[in-house]
Each structure stands twice: as C-alpha cells, then as structure tokens.
Amino acid sequence: MTKQTRASAAVARNENEIAHWERSTDVLIVGLGGAGVCAALEASRLGADVLVLERTAAGGGTTALSGGLIYCGGGTSVQKACGFEDSPEEMFKYLMAACGPGPDETKIRLYSENSVEHFDWLVAQGVPFRGTFHPESGTEPPTQDGLIFSGSENAYPFSEIAKPAARGHHPAKEGAAGGFFMQKLLAALHKTNVTVQCNASCQSLVIDRDGAVVGAIVRIDQKEIAIRARRGVILAAGGFVNNKEMLRRYAPELLRCRFRVGCEGDDGSGIRMGLGAGADAIRMHAGSISLPYYPPKQLKKGILINRQGQRFINEDVYYGRAGEYALLRQEGKAYLIVDDEIYAKPLGGMELVAVGETASEIETTLGLAPGSLQSTLDFYNTHAARGEDPLFHKGKTELKPLTQAPLGALDLTCEKAIYAVFTLGGLRTAIDGEVFNPDGRMIPGLYAAGRTTSGLCAQGYSSGLSIADATYFGRRAGMAAAKNDTKKS
Amino acid sequence: MTKQTRASAAVARNENEIAHWERSTDVLIVGLGGAGVCAALEASRLGADVLVLERTAAGGGTTALSGGLIYCGGGTSVQKACGFEDSPEEMFKYLMAACGPGPDETKIRLYSENSVEHFDWLVAQGVPFRGTFHPESGTEPPTQDGLIFSGSENAYPFSEIAKPAARGHHPAKEGAAGGFFMQKLLAALHKTNVTVQCNASCQSLVIDRDGAVVGAIVRIDQKEIAIRARRGVILAAGGFVNNKEMLRRYAPELLRCRFRVGCEGDDGSGIRMGLGAGADAIRMHAGSISLPYYPPKQLKKGILINRQGQRFINEDVYYGRAGEYALLRQEGKAYLIVDDEIYAKPLGGMELVAVGETASEIETTLGLAPGSLQSTLDFYNTHAARGEDPLFHKGKTELKPLTQAPLGALDLTCEKAIYAVFTLGGLRTAIDGEVFNPDGRMIPGLYAAGRTTSGLCAQGYSSGLSIADATYFGRRAGMAAAKNDTKKS
Numbered sequence: 001m002t003k004q005t006r007a008s009a010a011v012a013r014n015e016n017e018i019a020h021w022e023r024s025t026d027v028l029i030v031g032l033g034g035a036g037v038c039a040a041l042e043a044s045r046l047g048a049d050v051l052v053l054e055r056t057a058a059g060g061g062t063t064a065l066s067g068g069l070i071y072c073g074g075g076t077s078v079q080k081a082c083g084f085e086d087s088p089e090e091m092f093k094y095l096m097a098a099c100g101p102g103p104d105e106t107k108i109r110l111y112s113e114n115s116v117e118h119f120d121w122l123v124a125q126g127v128p129f130r131g132t133f134h135p136e137s138g139t140e141p142p143t144q145d146g147l148i149f150s151g152s153e154n155a156y157p158f159s160e161i162a163k164p165a166a167r168g169h170h171p172a173k174e175g176a177a178g179g180f181f182m183q184k185l186l187a188a189l190h191k192t193n194v195t196v197q198c199n200a201s202c203q204s205l206v207i208d209r210d211g212a213v214v215g216a217i218v219r220i221d222q223k224e225i226a227i228r229a230r231r232g233v234i235l236a237a238g239g240f241v242n243n244k245e246m247l248r249r250y251a252p253e254l255l256r257c258r259f260r261v262g263c264e265g266d267d268g269s270g271i272r273m274g275l276g277a278g279a280d281a282i283r284m285h286a287g288s289i290s291l292p293y294y295p296p297k298q299l300k301k302g303i304l305i306n307r308q309g310q311r312f313i314n315e316d317v318y319y320g321r322a323g324e325y326a327l328l329r330q331e332g333k334a335y336l337i338v339d340d341e342i343y344a345k346p347l348g349g350m351e352l353v354a355v356g357e358t359a360s361e362i363e364t365t366l367g368l369a370p371g372s373l374q375s376t377l378d379f380y381n382t383h384a385a386r387g388e389d390p391l392f393h394k395g396k397t398e399l400k401p402l403t404q405a406p407l408g409a410l411d412l413t414c415e416k417a418i419y420a421v422f423t424l425g426g427l428r429t430a431i432d433g434e435v436f437n438p439d440g441r442m443i444p445g446l447y448a449a450g451r452t453t454s455g456l457c458a459q460g461y462s463s464g465l466s467i468a469d470a471t472y473f474g475r476r477a478g479m480a481a482a483k484n485d486t487k488k489s
Numbered sequence: 490m491t492k493q494t495r496a497s498a499a500v501a502r503n504e505n506e507i508a509h510w511e512r513s514t515d516v517l518i519v520g521l522g523g524a525g526v527c528a529a530l531e532a533s534r535l536g537a538d539v540l541v542l543e544r545t546a547a548g549g550g551t552t553a554l555s556g557g558l559i560y561c562g563g564g565t566s567v568q569k570a571c572g573f574e575d576s577p578e579e580m581f582k583y584l585m586a587a588c589g590p591g592p593d594e595t596k597i598r599l600y601s602e603n604s605v606e607h608f609d610w611l612v613a614q615g616v617p618f619r620g621t622f623h624p625e626s627g628t629e630p631p632t633q634d635g636l637i638f639s640g641s642e643n644a645y646p647f648s649e650i651a652k653p654a655a656r657g658h659h660p661a662k663e664g665a666a667g668g669f670f671m672q673k674l675l676a677a678l679h680k681t682n683v684t685v686q687c688n689a690s691c692q693s694l695v696i697d698r699d700g701a702v703v704g705a706i707v708r709i710d711q712k713e714i715a716i717r718a719r720r721g722v723i724l725a726a727g728g729f730v731n732n733k734e735m736l737r738r739y740a741p742e743l744l745r746c747r748f749r750v751g752c753e754g755d756d757g758s759g760i761r762m763g764l765g766a767g768a769d770a771i772r773m774h775a776g777s778i779s780l781p782y783y784p785p786k787q788l789k790k791g792i793l794i795n796r797q798g799q800r801f802i803n804e805d806v807y808y809g810r811a812g813e814y815a816l817l818r819q820e821g822k823a824y825l826i827v828d829d830e831i832y833a834k835p836l837g838g839m840e841l842v843a844v845g846e847t848a849s850e851i852e853t854t855l856g857l858a859p860g861s862l863q864s865t866l867d868f869y870n871t872h873a874a875r876g877e878d879p880l881f882h883k884g885k886t887e888l889k890p891l892t893q894a895p896l897g898a899l900d901l902t903c904e905k906a907i908y909a910v911f912t913l914g915g916l917r918t919a920i921d922g923e924v925f926n927p928d929g930r931m932i933p934g935l936y937a938a939g940r941t942t943s944g945l946c947a948q949g950y951s952s953g954l955s956i957a958d959a960t961y962f963g964r965r966a967g968m969a970a971a972k973n974d975t976k977k978s
Binding site: 010011014100101102209211245248249250252253255271272275276278280281282283284285286308309310311328329369370371372375378379390391392428437438439440441458 | 499500503589590591698700734737738739741742744760761764765767769770771772773774775797798799800817818858859860861864867868879880881917926927928929930947
C-alpha cells in the first residue's frame with residue numbers, strides 16, 4: 001500500500017489514495033506517554049470512541065522513565081499541607097520569568113489558573129501524593145514526600161519577581177516516580193473502553209482535499225493499514241532528542257550532550273508527521289539542559305566558573321538553568337570550585353580534576369589565566385563573608401567564603417559531565433491542542449500535546465514542567481478532539 | 490479566484506483547482522534582490538525562459554539597501570592585488586569556526602572552493618572592484634577601496650584557527666555600495682531576455698498531486714492569476730525580520746532589537762510559501778546581530794562589560810560577533826568602558842552615560858556592584874601594560890591600560906544602542922537550492938536562495954556573507970532550475 005519507510009514520517013497522504021479504511025474511531029491518539037494517556041482519558045470521558053496507538057509493547061513513554069515530578073501550583077492541597085502559600089498570579093509571574101525568552105503567555109496564564117484543578121484531576125485518576133515537603137531540592141525525593149522546590153523559585157531574580165513556593169509535586173513513591181505515575185494513569189485508562197493498540201507505529205497522517213486530517217497510516221504486524229479518525233488525530237509522540245539527524249539540523253548545541261532524556265520513541269516522528277500535514281514548528285533549537293552539580297546541596301556553596309575563571313550565574317538556581325547557561329553561554333566549559341569544607345561527590349558524578357592549596361594551583365591545573373580565579377575568589381569571598389553576593393545575588397544561606405584549603409575543581413565541561421537534555425521545540429498549538437499552520441490557521445482535525453509541541457517552556461525549564469504541560473494540555477486536546485464535530489462522520 | 494489575503498502565504502494550492510494558467514514560463518523566480526537577480530542571470534544563460542516577480546516597483550531587495558560587501562576569498566584578484574595570501578582551505582576553516590554552532594559544512598566547503606570563480610563572475614556581470622585595501626574594518630569603506638576585514642579573521646580564536654585574510658569585497662563606490670552593486674547586476678539582467686514583472690506579489694505556490702511545485706498564484710494589478718513554471722519556482726523573497734509576528738514566534742530575542750535590516754519584502758512570505766508546500770525550515774531563531782561600537786577603531790581598545798562588570802569577549806572581534814554575545818549571552822545589557830585617551834563618539838551613536846575620575850564613580854552611575862569594574866580593570870590594565878590579554882586574547886595592537894582619567898561608559902544596552910539585526914533562519918536547501926522536506930527528501934520543482942533559506946551562516950555572522958550566500962547559491966539555484974527536466978512540459 002505504501003513505499004514509505006518507517007523513518008519517513010513527514011509527508012501526509014491524500015485521502016483519495018486510501019482504497020480501504022481498515023479501522024475507524026472518533027479520536028485517534030498517537031503515543032501512550034503522559035500526554036497520550038491524559039488525552040485518551042478525557043476524550044473517553046466525553047463519550048468519544050478512542051483508539052491509542054503505541055509503538056512499543058507497552059505504554060509509558062518518557063514520562064515513565066522520568067523522575068515523575070509534576071509542576072503544579074496556585075494552592076494545591078499538597079502545597080497547603082506543607083505550609084506554602086501560593087496563588088495562580090505568583091505562579092504565572094514565576095513561569096513568565098523562567099520559561100523564556102518568549103514564553104507562551106496564553107498557555108502559562110491558563111495553566112497557572114487551572115493547575116489546582118489539574119492536580120486534583122491527577123489525584124482523582126488514582127495518583128497518590130503525600131502532603132509532606134522534602135527540603136532537598138534539585139532531584140526527586142528518595143522518600144515518598146510529595147513536594148519539593150524543583151525550579152529557581154527561591155533564587156535570584158525569581159525570588160524578587162514572584163513569591164517563592166515549592167511546586168514540584170512528587171507521587172507517593174520513593175525516588176524516581178515516573179513509572180509509578182504512568183502505572184496509575186494507565187490503570188485508570190484500563191477502566192475505560194479506550195482501545196490501546198501496542199506495537200503500532202504511525203507512519204503518516206492522511207488529509208482530505210481541504211487539508212483536514214482525517215486519519216493515519218499505521219504499521220501493525222508488518223502491515224500498513226489506514227485508520228480513519230472521525231473527530232481528530234492527536235499527536236502525542238514525544239520530542240526528538242533521540243534523532244541525531246534532527247538535532248544536527250535544528251538544535252546542534254544539544255547534540256554535544258551525551259545524556260539524552262528520552263525513550264526510543266523520541267525520534268521526532270510526531271513533529272515530522274505534523275509538519276508533513278502543513279503544521280508550523282517553533283523553538284526547534286530549544287532544550288532542557290540539566291547539569292546536576294548538586295545534590296548534595298552543600299555544593300551550591302561552591303562557585304561555577306567559566307574558562308575565564310569568572311562566575312556566570314548564582315549557583316543556587318535550578319541546575320537546569322545553570323546547565324542552560326553553561327552550555328549555551330559558556331560553550332559548555334565550566335567548573336565548580338569548592339573548598340574542603342563543602343566538598344562532596346555530586347550525585348551527578350562529576351570528577352574532581354584539580355586540587356590545590358591555593359587558587360593558583362587550581363589555575364595551573366585547569367589552564368586558567370594566572371590570577372583569574374584568584375581575582376574571582378577574592379571578590380566572592382570578601383562579600384560572602386558579609387553574606388552578600390553583589391554580582392549574582394546568591395541567597396545568604398548558600399554563601400560562605402571558600403577559604404578552607406585544599407580547594408578543588410569539579411569538571412562540568414560538556415564532554416565530561418552529565419548534561420541531561422531533551423527537546424522543547426515542536427508543533428505550534430493553541431490551548432486546546434489545535435495545531436497551527438505557518439499562516440496561523442488551525443489544521444482541522446489535528447491536535448498535539450506533550451513534547452511533540454512547543455509548550456509551557458519556550459526555552460527555560462524547571463523540573464516537572466514537561467509532565468505538567470503534557471498531561472494538562474493532553475487532557476485539553478483529548479476534550480477538544482472528542483467535541484470536534486466540524487467534520488462529517 | 491481565491492479568498493486568500495496577502496498575509497496568508499503559506500498554504501499551497503492544488504493544481505486541480507487551477508482553472509486557467511494565465512501565463513507560463515520555464516523558471517519562475519520570486520523576488521528580485523541579490524539572490525533573484527543571480528538566479529535569473531544563470532537560468533537565462535542556460536537558455537531557460539525566465540520570469541521574475543518583484544513585489545515593489547523596482548528590484549533591489551535588501552541587498553540594494555546594504556553596504557554591499559561580498560564575502561569572497563581563497564585568492565581573489567583583489568586579495569592578491571592587496572597582498573593577501575588566501576586559500577580555499579583557510580577560508581573554509583575560518584567559516585566553519587565563525588558560522589556556527591552547527592554550520593552547513595557542505596555549503597561552506599563548496600563556497601570556499603568556488604569563491605574566486607564567483608567573484609570573477611560578479612566582475613564579469615559588470616560589478617567593478619578596485620585592488621586596494623582599506624585598513625579600517627567593521628564598516629564599508631568611505632572610499633572606493635575594494636577590500637576590508639569584515640569579520641573576526643584577525644581576532645582570537647579565529648586568528649589561531651585559520652590564517653587571517655581580508656575577505657570583505659567592496660564594489661568601487663564610496664561608502665554603502667549595495668545599491669550600486671544591484672544596479673550593475675540589474676543592468677546585466679536587462680541585457681538578457683528575462684522578463685521582470687514588477688508590482689507582482691506572489692501569494693502561494695501551486696503543487697501537483699505528487700507534491701511537486703508547478704507554479705504560483707500571483708497578484709498583479711489587484712488581480713490574482715496563476716502562472717505555470719515548467720521547470721521550477723525559485724523562492725528568493727528575503728527573510729522575515731520585518732514580520733513581528735514571525736519574530737515573536739521563532740526568534741523572540743531579535744524582536745527586542747529596534748533596528749531591523751531589511752526591506753518591506755522581508756516579511757517571511759518566501760519562507761511561509763515554502764512551508765506551505767511541505768518544506769523544512771531550520772535555525773529559525775538565528776540572526777545576524779550587529780552592535781557597531783566601532784569605528785573609530787580606537788574604541789576596540791576599550792573593554793566591553795556586562796551587568797556584573799565582567800568582560801565577556803575580546804573587543805577586537807567583528808562587532809556582529811560581539812553583538813551576538815551581548816544580546817544572547819548577556820541579555821542585551823552591556824557597556825563599553827573607555828578612558829580619555831581613546832574616547833570618541835562611535836559611528837553607531839552610542840551615548841556616553843557615565844563619566845568619572847575613578848572606576849568607582851562609573852560603578853555608582855551604572856549601578857554596578859562596588860568594586861566589580863575596579864577588579865576587572867585592575868586585571869585588564871595590569872596585563873594590557875604587558876601587551877597581554879590572558880582572558881580573551883585581544884590582539885596586542887588593541888591593548889592599552891585604561892588609565893587616563895576620566896573614564897567613561899558608552900551605553901550598549903539593547904533598548905538604547907543600535908543592535909542591527911536580520912534573520913538567518915529559513916528553508917533548508919541542498920547546494921543547488923533544492924528545498925528539502927522534513928523527511929530529507931527534495932520537493933520537486935522547488936528551489937530557494939538568499940535569506941529565504943538557512944545558508945552559509947547557521948548563526949555566527951561576518952559582514953558580506955549574506956550577499957555572498959544569496960548571490961552564489963542564487964546562481965546555483967538558477968542553473969539547477971533551468972536544467973530541471975524531471976517534469977513534463
């Protein structure tokens with residue numbers, strides 16, 4: 001029926017080439033990760049006949065491989081139980097400052113206003129959360145604690161822009177909870193009459209003569225069939241961090257990072273199918289870039305320096321922000337300078353590559369200009385002793401002079417350290433998942449969610465935002481597709 | 490015949506909707522700027538029937554508004570006359586280092602190898618160049634001199650990567666020579682039998698049922714007509730710097746810059762028409778960002794500082810590289826610190842916003858952390874006195890201690906200074922202008938060149954590269970389209 005290979009996902013097929021629709025459904029969902037499962041739950045709730053295609057043998061997607069943090073706020077029950085005051089407005093202000101440059105204000109506004117409802121919905125689907133706060137930020141709690149700081153809320157300049165509140169919600173499961181989270185959502189899905197077809201690889205979309213999406217070509221058991229979607233197709237097939245050719249083309253800086261956060265399916269097929277049906281893609285160079293130089297949190301008391309021995313950021317920010325600055329602004333060349341008092345091996349495994357009684361010895365070992373690190377340390381230590389950081393405004397609790405010899409340097413260069421990346425660019429969508437074409441018109445019958453789209457984060461990332469975006473806007477896409485009656489059925 | 494408005498350029502029309510082809514040609518070229526005129530000259534030379542559509546009353550495009558520098562090298566007659574040794578290999582090494590991250594190696598290799606031929610071709614079309622070198626870099630010569638340094642060839646790290654050679658070729662016309670340059674090329678065009686249709690606005694492409702481009706819908710005299718292209722359509726319609734909505738969507742950082750280098754036609758219509766026919770666009774966030782803090786060249790002896798009072802680049806680089814660093818890495822917040830010995834008003838018109846006998850006074854006026862600029866100056870001056878810049882490796886001739894009071898600060902913040910920008914992202918093309926779809930296949934019958942494409946520069950820019958790219962790859966697109974016989978005529 002088709003000569004297209006699996007790698008060729010983009011070009012849409014014309015309806016008049018389809019001799020036979022082997023199956024049909026109201027809503028066809030491509031991908032059973034965090035976005036797909038939520039889309040399916042909501043479309044089904046509204047009475048739609050739903051078929052989910054999953055390329056692997058079981059659902060889960062990258063969400064199941066993740067730490068499972070979900071960024072929620074505005075006053076969730078867990079936030080209240082932990083004693084945090086929050087409001088949609090404060091959440092909005094934080095996200096607008098942290099998700100740029102050029103964040104999607106409409107989506108951020110909407111999610112900030114509806115985040116409590118979304119959190120309650122996740123709970124109603126069976127995802128448990130405890131009302132306990134875990135004080136160590138920057139990674140999923142090793143406990144079942146339900147809340148952590150997962151962004152830069154407490155750090156400059158965000159702490160001055162919006163009232164800080166912890167918003168990283170962690171399902172009641174020790175450590176990485178993404179698998180647990182997806183298990184609960186998939187269990188909820190199994191109670192519906194949604195059909196899940198595993199080992200089914202969507203090859204391309206099918207469009208009618210007006211450009212509306214009316215179905216898809218799907219490979220199941222070595223055979224390609226056409227599946228008709230009466231109300232809409234939802235692309236929820238992940239990002240493209242595992243497609244090197246796409247990274248080279250759109251986001252070459254991410255290609256330098258060896259640790260790619262994604263499942264096999266994050267090969268960009270969803271984005272390419274969208275493009276092939278006339279969609280617009282935006283922010284294709286953007287990525288989340290995590291550089292976990294802490295925990296342990298005492299390492300925030302060190303200083304991050306570049307090849308000039310200069311500091312370049314307040315070290316108490318979310319390490320995803322620090323990673324972005326290190327990779328994109330410092331060519332991925334950075335070190336964390338510590339003294340003996342605070343030294344510890346970071347969980348991220350960065351190597352200690354220089355040890356010395358003086359800054360000068362560190363400079364020599366690292367090949368920094370003589371006096372450069374010394375000058376930086378002199379300035380930093382003088383002010384840190386007074387609890388001040390006039391250059392980058394690191395918080396008082398993380399400030400201490402680095403004076404207890406020996407000093408050490410942890411290697412944070414891109415080729416040596418973990419820079420954990422995934423893509424943030426993708427199809428441009430409206431708030432209900434409708435996919436825009438480059439003219440700004442919506443493509444009838446086409447929806448998308450999760451990392452197949454550009455979502456809440458244009459560029460800057462805080463942990464838990466990708467799952468929040470995928471699940472919340474996945475739900476909206478599911479509802480919108482279920483209600484879409486613009487097409488003849 | 491159509492309900493599309495002028496702003497809606499993306500969606501391609503289907504051939505079977507076309508009741509009547511009012512005109513036909515072998516090669517249809519959209520836009521008569523630097524890329525379009527060269528495409529037309531070459532397609533015509535190969536015997537093709539060529540029609541060029543120009544939206545305004547006369548051709549020229551952004552090339553005609555520009556300084557008219559063309560980046561050529563590898564040993565042109567002008568380089569030789571000026572005493573510069575150059576080779577394709579050295580040019581290649583420079584461009585690979587300067588046009589990234591992720592430059593298009595294939596295009597850079599090809600252009601480096603064929604740049605001498607291309608230069609000679611321009612001369613043969615009637616563009617005169619003098620074999621004289623102008624020693625002041627960074628802007629078009631006020632004289633008729635034919636050659637200047639127009640990039641960072643002489644600056645670190647490029648001077649260590651490739652043997653420096655001046656490659657900015659300036660037509661024999663005082664000052665900005667873009668208008669003169671286009672005049673000569675248009676005069677050459679008028680000697681051919683190419684048809685130029687002015688006041689003709691291309692609305693959308695027309696594709697056949699296999700997705701091949703077979704023509705275009707064009708508005709002439711308030712009327713839309715269909716024009717058939719038997720061999721191909723070449724999109725040479727400029728970039729999108731004058732489309733605020735597209736900037737917001739794809740390149741929000743450029744939107745902050747008030748000085749946009751482009752003609753009215755740089756509204757992205759070429760890119761959107763390509764997208765609407767199934768094309769891939771890449772590097773849509775990228776731009777050339779010029780921050781002309783010199784000439785006069787003595788200002789390179791100042792130091793560029795950020796909001797932390799730190800230096801962030803060697804000040805003798807091409808000011809387009811400094812502008813990129815200032816905008817993208819320093820949030821567009823920078824100052825040039827000078828002393829009384831070197832102070833001059835920059836041609837770029839930046840304002841002196843602080844004057845003081847000491848660094849401390851400058852810090853107070855600018856709101857920098859006390860001691861921060863002093864610390865930077867201490868380190869810089871100590872080394873500059875020895876002819877050294879261990880941090881950023883500024884060249885010896887630009888190094889001098891900034892010790893002659895009073896000191897001053899020129900305001901280079903984005904909202905106050907000239908950041909002159911144009912877009913570098915666009916359609917992804919092969920070396921003969923063939924346009925790729927997101928699967929990496931070529932769209933039959935569709936070609937593109939100039940700023941409608943992503944060309945030699947993925948991101949980093951040197952002056953003269955955009956015209957070089959537009960004219961050279963415009964020529965190749967013209968030849969390829971003229972020879973394209975894959976379609977039935």
